[in-house]
Amino acid sequence: MTADLILSIALVVLVLVGAWAAIEIALTMRSARRDVGALTTSAREVVEQVQPVVAKLDGIMDELEPSAKRVTPLLEKTEVAVGEVTVSLDRVNGILEDVSSVSGAASSVTGAVKGVAESAASGVAGVVSRLRGESAPDAAALPETQHTRPEPKQEEVPTRYVDYADVAAAADAAAGTDASAEDAEEEKN
Numbered sequence: 001m002t003a004d005l006i007l008s009i010a011l012v013v014l015v016l017v018g019a020w021a022a023i024e025i026a027l028t029m030r031s032a033r034r035d036v037g038a039l040t041t042s043a044r045e046v047v048e049q050v051q052p053v054v055a056k057l058d059g060i061m062d063e064l065e066p067s068a069k070r071v072t073p074l075l076e077k078t079e080v081a082v083g084e085v086t087v088s089l090d091r092v093n094g095i096l097e098d099v100s101s102v103s104g105a106a107s108s109v110t111g112a113v114k115g116v117a118e119s120a121a122s123g124v125a126g127v128v129s130r131l132r133g134e135s136a137p138d139a140a141a142l143p144e145t146q147h148t149r150p151e152p153k154q155e156e157v158p159t160r161y162v163d164y165a166d167v168a169a170a171a172d173a174a175a176g177t178d179a180s181a182e183d184a185e186e187e188k189n
Contacts, residue, residue: 113170
């Protein structure tokens with residue numbers, strides 16, 4: 001009998017555990033159903049609130065579509081314009097380099113003409129002083145060779161404008177003066 005009693009008690013315990021598990025499953029299902037219902041209600045409310053926003057965004061996208069089609073050609077035109085500006089700036093840079101080289105050459109020509117004029121002036125002064133019977137003056141003492149204004153500082157580069165017709169005339173005159181001075185000196189000897 002003890003085995004029957006143990007078996008009966010085990011069956012009663014198994015039935016009670018099975019009933020308890022069935023009740024728990026039923027309560028869990030009810031709770032899950034209630035949570036799913038609340039979640040569904042919340043989702044519906046969110047969808048209802050989002051629908052006007054989505055409709056507005058759809059309208060905005062419809063309005064922006066023609067503008068978006070215009071942006072690509074506008075960007076292409078901007079790229080072409082920037083390329084043209086770059087080419088123009090390169091040309092201006094080349095022109096400025098040419099102007100700089102011409103200015104440097106003009107400065108060199110001016111210096112050469114000044115040197116020729118000073119040597120011609122000192123030569124004429126020497127010839128005149130010899131004709132008068134005076135001793136030849138020192139070239140540094142001549143007023144033409146003395147500077148009335150101070151020399152520019154090393155950092156400063158004076159701007160000079162050169163008229164090439166004047167430069168050619170001055171060179172011709174200096175060449176003529178040198179020839180006259182030599183002729184006068186030969187006549188004296």
